[in-house]
Amino acid sequence: MLEVAISSLKLKTPLMLASGIMDEQGDSMIMAAEHGAGAVVTKSIGIEERNGYENPVVYELDTGLINAIGLANPGIDNFMEEIRKVKNKNIPIIMSIFGNPDDYVFLAKKAEDFGADAVELNLSCPHVKGFGSEIGQDPELVEEIVKDVKRKVRIPVFTKLTPNVTDIIEIAKAAENSDALVLINTVKSIAIDVWSKRPVLSNRFGGYSGPGIKPIGLRAVYDVRKEMNVPIIGVGGILTWKDAVEYILAGANALQIGTAIYYLGWKAFEEINEGIKKYMESEGFRSIEDFSGLAQKW
Numbered sequence: 001m002l003e004v005a006i007s008s009l010k011l012k013t014p015l016m017l018a019s020g021i022m023d024e025q026g027d028s029m030i031m032a033a034e035h036g037a038g039a040v041v042t043k044s045i046g047i048e049e050r051n052g053y054e055n056p057v058v059y060e061l062d063t064g065l066i067n068a069i070g071l072a073n074p075g076i077d078n079f080m081e082e083i084r085k086v087k088n089k090n091i092p093i094i095m096s097i098f099g100n101p102d103d104y105v106f107l108a109k110k111a112e113d114f115g116a117d118a119v120e121l122n123l124s125c126p127h128v129k130g131f132g133s134e135i136g137q138d139p140e141l142v143e144e145i146v147k148d149v150k151r152k153v154r155i156p157v158f159t160k161l162t163p164n165v166t167d168i169i170e171i172a173k174a175a176e177n178s179d180a181l182v183l184i185n186t187v188k189s190i191a192i193d194v195w196s197k198r199p200v201l202s203n204r205f206g207g208y209s210g211p212g213i214k215p216i217g218l219r220a221v222y223d224v225r226k227e228m229n230v231p232i233i234g235v236g237g238i239l240t241w242k243d244a245v246e247y248i249l250a251g252a253n254a255l256q257i258g259t260a261i262y263y264l265g266w267k268a269f270e271e272i273n274e275g276i277k278k279y280m281e282s283e284g285f286r287s288i289e290d291f292s293g294l295a296q297k298w
């Protein structure tokens, strides 16, 4: 009932662990799957090891988190072992990669060699200069990177877009060669401490995630689904089964769960899956596809 297929990936449930949340180690990715994630997405990995920013890198608000981790990661060659651990358990694993425009083909081929089932192009990190949003805000670059990667690997290519643009449909169309679009990454934001009278995060700006961004993610999914048939993986502020169902009704085919893990722990996957299943039973839906995009009719 909860199974979904995204390109060649067959998932037992529509939920994936979102990139950057408890996914630096194979063991924690395995935990996510054991609690009901149909697939896991790795932390975004680049060519070289990066330490990221100085603390503080995460700030908690009433309505979510602002983070500027700075794409801290061990570098792709040091990550192979973590992928292997997850693969050994037959858990679908999607490798998230980031870099300069010229790095993506190299990284995607490595991901394929390591056995990743798909690659997710992070073109959308809002707080690292030169990587993230600057690429994801330029339709020509997005089109070029997606086309280049698609030509060079056989595994499905997912492209994760930023909401920090005027017209997300333009960028989504530039990425239309992708096997799925992942909507959305965090929203560029800032928090200020009234006593020290300065921005809280060491990087000043960060990416906003959690419940406060749900309407923004939902709108991105709704807008892109209206214009395109490409599979959509919805992400942003999903904490409950109702949030998940809203995303599916807007047009998502699968979902990713991030900040909810901070609030609820691994049981987030179990609770959301269970709630979606009950909703489907009460509404008479037999598959996620049965109700994906129904809100578009209005």
Ligand SMILES: Cc1cc2nc3c(=O)[nH]c(=O)nc-3n(C[C@H](O)[C@H](O)[C@H](O)COP(=O)(O)O)c2cc1C
Binding pocket: 018, 019, 020, 021, 043, 044, 058, 065, 067, 069, 071, 096, 122, 125, 160, 184, 185, 186, 208, 209, 210, 211, 213, 235, 236, 237, 238, 256, 257, 258, 259, 260
């Ligand atoms: C602490 C933290 C680290 C993140 N790191 C990454 C990352 O490395 N790559 C990426 O594509 N997205 C990253 N994200 C964004 C999430 O994958 C997701 O798109 C975003 O948080 C919205 O979903 P959520 O509200 O369920 O968390 C990160 C988010 C958080 C909170």
